[in-house]
Amino acid sequence: MLKAHSRNTRTRHFIFVLMLVIAAAFALTQTSAAVQQQPPPQPNTARGQAMGPGMMSNQDQANTMMADRQQMMANMTAMNKKLDDLVAKMDAARGTEKVDAIAAVVKELAAQRSQMGNQMMMMQGRMMEHMMSAPGQGNGR
Numbered sequence: 001m002l003k004a005h006s007r008n009t010r011t012r013h014f015i016f017v018l019m020l021v022i023a024a025a026f027a028l029t030q031t032s033a034a035v036q037q038q039p040p041p042q043p044n045t046a047r048g049q050a051m052g053p054g055m056m057s058n059q060d061q062a063n064t065m066m067a068d069r070q071q072m073m074a075n076m077t078a079m080n081k082k083l084d085d086l087v088a089k090m091d092a093a094r095g096t097e098k099v100d101a102i103a104a105v106v107k108e109l110a111a112q113r114s115q116m117g118n119q120m121m122m123m124q125g126r127m128m129e130h131m132m133s134a135p136g137q138g139n140g141r
Helices: 002-037 058-092 096-133
Strands: none
Touching: 002 058, 002 096, 058 096
């Protein structure tokens, strides 16, 4: 009876962890798909502005944002490769190694989500700064 209860508990634990991995993977793929579907921003070379010390022109800001986006896409490709490798190890694992492999996938998903959130917040701040510095926005610049 005790042995069956222990096996039942392990099975429930395994299923719970597996469901967490699936939910996290789904959330990550949805975020990744949404980012990849966005068209790249088109730089507007007609917009120029007077630059003070330490200020970048709109074109410089647009170029920096485009480079940041390309770097983010390269990072996402590397992160997807790492997840693919971890999932392959998870699929091949058996017994207690399977639980460790699942934990590695969940840990990596959490780390990647945090990293992507931080990067998106940084890029959003730059984008807002760029938009607010554009002529005709009523900000007096």
